[in-house]
Amino acid sequence: MTVTFVSPSLLERASAPLDPELKIIKHLMRVTAEVGLQTDPVSIVNLYVALKSKPMAILTGIAQSGKVALVRILAQALIGDDPLRCQMMAGHAWWAGQTGNVALFTDMQARLNADKVLSLIEEAGRPENARRVYLACLTRISPAELTGFFSELACQLRHGQIMQLPGFHLTKPIPYPHNLLLIGTMDAARLDWHDAELLTKTTLIRWPASEPRLAADRSTAVTPLDLDGEFLSSCIRDEGTARQKLLCVLGDVSSITPMLQITEHLKMCDAPLPSSVIGEAIVYLANAWSKQGVGLFDPAISRNVAIATDLAILQIVLPHVGQAIRSRPALYDSLRQTLKQFPRSRAAFEDLN
Numbered sequence: 001m002t003v004t005f006v007s008p009s010l011l012e013r014a015s016a017p018l019d020p021e022l023k024i025i026k027h028l029m030r031v032t033a034e035v036g037l038q039t040d041p042v043s044i045v046n047l048y049v050a051l052k053s054k055p056m057a058i059l060t061g062i063a064q065s066g067k068v069a070l071v072r073i074l075a076q077a078l079i080g081d082d083p084l085r086c087q088m089m090a091g092h093a094w095w096a097g098q099t100g101n102v103a104l105f106t107d108m109q110a111r112l113n114a115d116k117v118l119s120l121i122e123e124a125g126r127p128e129n130a131r132r133v134y135l136a137c138l139t140r141i142s143p144a145e146l147t148g149f150f151s152e153l154a155c156q157l158r159h160g161q162i163m164q165l166p167g168f169h170l171t172k173p174i175p176y177p178h179n180l181l182l183i184g185t186m187d188a189a190r191l192d193w194h195d196a197e198l199l200t201k202t203t204l205i206r207w208p209a210s211e212p213r214l215a216a217d218r219s220t221a222v223t224p225l226d227l228d229g230e231f232l233s234s235c236i237r238d239e240g241t242a243r244q245k246l247l248c249v250l251g252d253v254s255s256i257t258p259m260l261q262i263t264e265h266l267k268m269c270d271a272p273l274p275s276s277v278i279g280e281a282i283v284y285l286a287n288a289w290s291k292q293g294v295g296l297f298d299p300a301i302s303r304n305v306a307i308a309t310d311l312a313i314l315q316i317v318l319p320h321v322g323q324a325i326r327s328r329p330a331l332y333d334s335l336r337q338t339l340k341q342f343p344r345s346r347a348a349f350e351d352l353n
Contacts, residue, residue: 019290019292019294020227020230020290021230021231021234021290021291021292021294021296022290022294022296023225023227024048024077024078024225024227024230024231025044025045025048025296027077027225028044028048028070028073028074028077029041029044031073031077032044032066032069032070032073035069035073037066037069037070037073038066039066039070039207039208040208042297042307042311043207043208044070045296045297046205046311047059047070047074047205048074048296049284049287049288049296049297049308049311050203050205050284050315051181051183051203052231052234052235052236052287053203053235053236053237053280053283053284053287054201054202054203054237054280054283055157055176055178055180055181055182055201055237056150056153056154056157056181056182056183056184056201056202056203057181057182057183057184057202057203057204057205058141058146058150058183058184058185058186058191058202058203058204058205059071059183059184059185059186059205059207060185060186060187060188060189060190060191060204060205060206060207061187061188061189061206061207061208062187062189063140063187065207065208066207067139067185067207068088068137068139068185071088071135071137071183071185072088072137074135075088075135075137076224077224077225078133078135078224078225078227078228078231079132079133079134079135079224079228080223080224084123085120085123085124085132085133085134085135086134086135086136086137087116087117087119087120087135087136087137088137088139089112089113089116089136089137089138089139090109090113090138090139090140091113091138091139091140091141091142091145091184091185092106092109092138092140092141092142092144092145093105093106093108093109093110094140094142096109106144107167110145110148110149110166110167111166111167111168113138113149113166114149114165114166114167114168115167115168116136117136117165117182118165118168120134120135120136120180121162121174121176121177121180122174124177124179124180125174125175125177129179130177130179131179131228131229131232131233132179132228132229133179133181133228133231133232134177134179134180134181135180135181135182135183136180136181136182136183137182137183137184137185138182138183138184138185139184139185140185140186140187141184141185141186142186145184146184146186146195146198147195147198148166149165149166149184150182150184150198150202151195151197151198152164152165152166153165153182153201154197154198154199154200154201154202155197156176157176157200157201158197158200158201159173160175160176161173161174161175161176162174162176178232178235178237179232190206190351191204191206192319192322192352196274196320199280199316199319199320200276200280203284203315203316204315204319205315206314206348230291233291234287234290234291235287236283236286236287237283238283239279239282239283241286242279242282242283242285242286242287243282243286245286245289246282246285246286248293249289249293249301250301250305253282255285255305255308255309256278256281256282256285256309258309258313258338258339258341258342259278259281259309259312259313259317260278261338262313262317262321262335262338263277263278265331265334265335265338266321266324266331269324269328269330269331271321271324271328271331273317273320273321274320277316277317277320280316281312281313281316281317284308284311284312284315284316285305285308285309285312288304288307288308289304306341306342309342310342310343310344310345311344311345313339313342313345314342314344314345314348318345318348318349318352321335321352322352325349325352326352332352335349336349336350
């Protein structure tokens with residue numbers, strides 16, 4: 001597939017209607033405000049950009065902080081209330097603690113979830129559905145689902161196909177459709193997870209720790225925008241295309257300099273990053289602009305670069321460095337200086353020490 005990018009200068013001279021991706025984001029912001037979900041715009045855009053970049057995401061934060069509400073709003077905006085295309089399911093059988101057989105009911109819940117996800121995989125993989133978004137959300141997962149479901153699936157996705165899900169072993173591998181998004185929510189104030197397999201295909205997102213003020217008489221029903229095809233066509237998930245887009249939008253790839261500096265610090269301290277990490281960060285940065293070259297976090301190029309770089313470091317680079325930081329005080333001091341211009345990354349980084 002040939003990908004064409006429009007430079008910002010050309011876009012400014014065009015009298016085109018509002019960018020389709022900006023329509024989606026503005027819609028999400030409006031609806032979250034209407035239902036009383038208290039969050040900052042960057043957090044909303046971050047989930048959107050993360051799902052453009054990788055097929056899976058985990059939202060972590062305190063309980064009742066609006067994580068599931070946001071996923072519902074996103075799903076309804078892109079999909080509507082179509083149960084064949086969207087499944088919201090209990091990620092873990094917490095209710096089984098009140099029964100006499102926790103193991104049995106937990107296993108049953110896992111099999112039910114896997115069956116629903118497998119059905120979505122089959123539907124999303126049909127050629128006629130290639131431009132339709134499908135979404136599965138496992139709410140309130142535990143570490144068991146993080147390893148037994150998400151990490152296992154991420155490992156298989158490195159080969160572009162799956163062979164098994166919890167409780168199901170397929171007779172032959174099947175392709176994982178590009179149009180299926182898999183999201184988990186986890187009630188945890190913080191999540192220090194260093195599973196390299198999981199991180200290759202999953203973005204770990206720290207959700208702001210705030211209580212939502214959801215009005216009892218307000219519904220989260222959202223009229224579908226019918227722009228899921230635009231979302232899918234804008235997704236970039238390979239480093240080569242991402243570099244091409246950054247060159248088109250920015251003129252160079254200097255935005256990755258801070259991440260390269262972090263890489264060098266880690267090499268010098270004999271704690272190198274996995275080779276794929278910088279490529280994953282470049283993919284995230286490229287997805288921070290729409291297909292038409294408009295900044296999704298901020299219309300100003302410099303500001304959009306700063307926010308996207310901060311989040312790429314926070315969510316893609318830092319999850320790999322926690323153990324190295326704790327065992328190497330000199331590395332902590334050098335990286336802290338590199339991160340001084342990135343407030344979100346620096347705050348999370350300081351928590352690692």
